[in-house]
Amino acid sequence: MRSCQRYSTDLPRGACALTGLFVVLVGLFYTALVHADDQDPYSMKAVRVAYVEFPPITYRTAEGEPAGEFVEITKKVAAEAGYELEFIYLPVARTYLYLRDGTVDLWLGLSATPVLKEAVLESWISPIPVELSAWYRQDTEPLEHMDQLHGSMVILIGGYTYGGLRDWLEDQPDIRITEAPNHRSAVDMLKRKRGDYLLDYRQPVREILTHPSDAIIRESEVRSRNSAWMFSLASSRASILREAFDDAYLRLAERGEVPPVRRFEKTFVLPRFPEQYR
Structure with missing residues (x-):
């Protein structure tokens, strides 16, 4: 095996050592860069979406495919924002669990769900009443x-x-x-x-x-009540995804491709409805 010492007259020993150190540092930097890119929320375009049996808003077809008005709107919004969706059909209770532990990134659900108060970040947009x-x-x-x-x-x-x-x-x-x-x-x-x-x-x-x-x-x-995208706070991308989805919806609404933007107005409640759940 050839060594730097054999050609000491052409390349000083100190320069050889520096060259080796440079190669090692470049390798470490490249590895760190690749790893950082894998962890960068902005580069992670796959989004896991929970949906439940709630026709005609969200439901699973006989062929096992996600469907419904909210599902179709979400597909348009995700495409506009540059994300790919993986839909997961779940019972409601399992949906809550998966939002808490981060198994799913978001749920096509309803705003102001008390059991999820500390577990999700709600979208500002409400596509469907x-x-x-x-x-x-x-x-x-x-x-x-x-x-x-x-x-x-x-x-x-x-x-x-x-x-x-x-x-x-x-x-x-x-x-x-x-x-x-x-x-x-x-x-x-x-x-x-x-x-x-x-x-x-x-x-x-x-x-x-x-x-x-x-x-x-x-x-x-x-x-x-108001529908909303419920982003799991167990995911480091929660705020990034909310901003991306809300902004994408606004752009689509301006082009008339989704329903007009709805404001979260005071909701109707039946007389004597419990005050703490209004």
Whole structure:
């Protein structure tokens, strides 16, 4: 093996050592640069998106593909912002867990969800309004104020927190709670008189009221809420992603490619709705 010492007359020993040191430093710098690029949030373009069964806003098709109005808007926004999406279909409870531990980067969800207060960063943009309703049979009194729920049986969807309202309902000694696994089952339970009222969101329930026997179902609005992108604070990219998505939506709205920008206005609530959950 040749060495620098053999050619000492052509290259001084000190210069040889400096040359070797320079090569080592260049290698270290390149390795650090590559590693930094891997960790740079701006270069990480894949985004893991949780979505739940909430038709027609978000749902999974028979082919296993994500679909719905919010899904389509999110695809447009991500493309405009330069991100690639990986959709993950989850139950609601698992979605909350994955947001807390950073398994997913964001959820196509609802703003002001109490159990996620310390776990997510909400978008400033709200693409779609969402209404919570009380559903009942035509032989039942319309729900005109929350006090009417006392002494009744209320059907809830498993895993839903209803913006914290579930906690209030469960704390009431004279309100009985029963659960349904999904929207269709909940409506069927209501028709079979296994509950007096069903608390569920307007869009998914109206989507499934297609059976002739569903004609006996009526609706009273309980409160309105705002959809939002919920970015996991367990991810170092949370604020970067929120800014990118909000800015992309504004550009698309200016071009008329998504619905106009909505302001987070004061939402409607039924009289006597619990103050702490408004």
